[in-house]
Amino acid sequence: MRLPERADVLDAAMRIAGYAHRTPVLHSRSLDRLLGASLYFKCENFQRAGAFKFRGACNAVQQLAPDALERGVATHSSGNHAAALALAASERGARATIVMPEDAPEAKKRAVAGYGAEIVLCEPNLQSREETLAHVIGRSGSHLVHPYDDEDVIAGQGTAALELVQEVSDLDVVITPVGGGGLLGGSACALSGQGHRIRLLGAEPKAADDAFRSLASGRLVALEHTDTIADGLRTSLGKRNFALLKRHSVEIATVEEHTIIEAMRLLWERMKIVVEPSAAVAMAPLLEQPGELSRARIGIILSGGNLDLDRLPWQTS
């Protein structure tokens, strides 16, 4: 199992330039004042297909040889990786097959179909997802692009942190959410081996704290069922990302559900941007431990902005 390094992130940045957006970094005086720190928000909610996931999918698809492109790509996902891979494949003229649980939101199915991908429905559990995907790949010879446990995907996700530190100098801390760990693992690669050492923090719902428990125990702990509101973070940490987190001494902060909702609402109200709950998780540690990071220069990667606008979290609580 080869782990990606900083050079792989730099290569990925060259590869996806012209395909992925270089998303803006936003700043809010009002949030800085409220939280007593200097916050720099890398807005991956403005990324194509609405989340950082396009970076990794694009980096993987761009490296496929013509004969592999001919056979297409496949994955299972009910979320942002599905749309990202569908879009990345369509730009190379390649076929994408996405295994989605039959109870996935209609809006997500429409987005995937809108990018021209074929959807294969399965039962809403991991076993059915993996069996269905194996069947698809066995039949078509499609290339699997895993949502997070994939070297090229991880390197691609690292480009967001790379752009952030290129644009904002002298950051003390970078915070990203952690689910499968592609964004956090890729960020660890991107920030390694620079002159100026930046502390990297992964933020995770307490209700899905497998990354925290994995690092605490030293062995990869799988996530049991969770219904955290941060639907993008309901996956278990991947083994490549676990190894990267250990190698680069990444820390994990866990946060309560109500803090995630509070952070999300603050971002909408003060920044006037639409972010999904998983993105707000990265700001939540500042609300729970306001003193710990005070007066620091903090980069926060807002991972995405895809959610159901008919029902907002603060309306159900």
Added chain:
Amino acid sequence: MRLPERADVLDAAMRIAGYAHRTPVLHSRSLDRLLGASLYFKCENFQRAGAFKFRGACNAVQQLAPDALERGVATHSSGNHAAALALAASERGARATIVMPEDAPEAKKRAVAGYGAEIVLCEPNLQSREETLAHVIGRSGSHLVHPYDDEDVIAGQGTAALELVQEVSDLDVVITPVGGGGLLGGSACALSGQGHRIRLLGAEPKAADDAFRSLASGRLVALEHTDTIADGLRTSLGKRNFALLKRHSVEIATVEEHTIIEAMRLLWERMKIVVEPSAAVAMAPLLEQPGELSRARIGIILSGGNLDLDRLPWQTS
């Protein structure tokens, strides 16, 4: 009655630089494809205090002499101008008194108080507002900064269009919402006397179409009661702005309530930004008459992003 000209907008731009944000212009491939045009969104929802109103308030306050600053500023407003003037005054260390109707949303009262302004409540009708404001001014000698029928305010609002055409070349059309007309009148000044003629279009709810009827009849028509969802546009066109619209041959497009809601939702979903209903009005003509502006390069001023996140328009319809 002197009307502002392009030079006044250029002066205003110098005066407010360093106070007002130079807001970003965003672009969305997905909306371009959907609407068959090239759209450039000037994001005044990211402006300080959440709306373009800070430009005009700042331009007015910056010109006050020390003795006038000493006596403070005053206005009546239940909306974005209230917070904008409160903020602009606080930055000069001046006192602001804002007459607000007693039924104004608590969130808006909190925002105004948060900028250090004094709030004087009145009955929720125009007569009570004006009488209360006259009383405040008579007592304190405060300088009135009218929300839209004021030369300095109009010139300040024009700086948004000025920045837009500086950043995006060869626009065919610019669209802004129109209520009291400060943004539209100021934009008319900003776009006048340039080499390249840009068509200027004001967008207005059909349920508050006093600008449309005023231009059609050639005399200023006052708005009767309206409950358009675009709460920022429930005011009547000011006389200075009426004169500017005639002078610069500005056109008006009226739009249905359901189109405003549809436009607002599209902006949230596709652009991942929080805009208020009044801002979405400027995009609504493209949904009602998709053919009329096809293949054009269109600048759209998104006026603000302040609204009650507990209840979104598509949730009540």
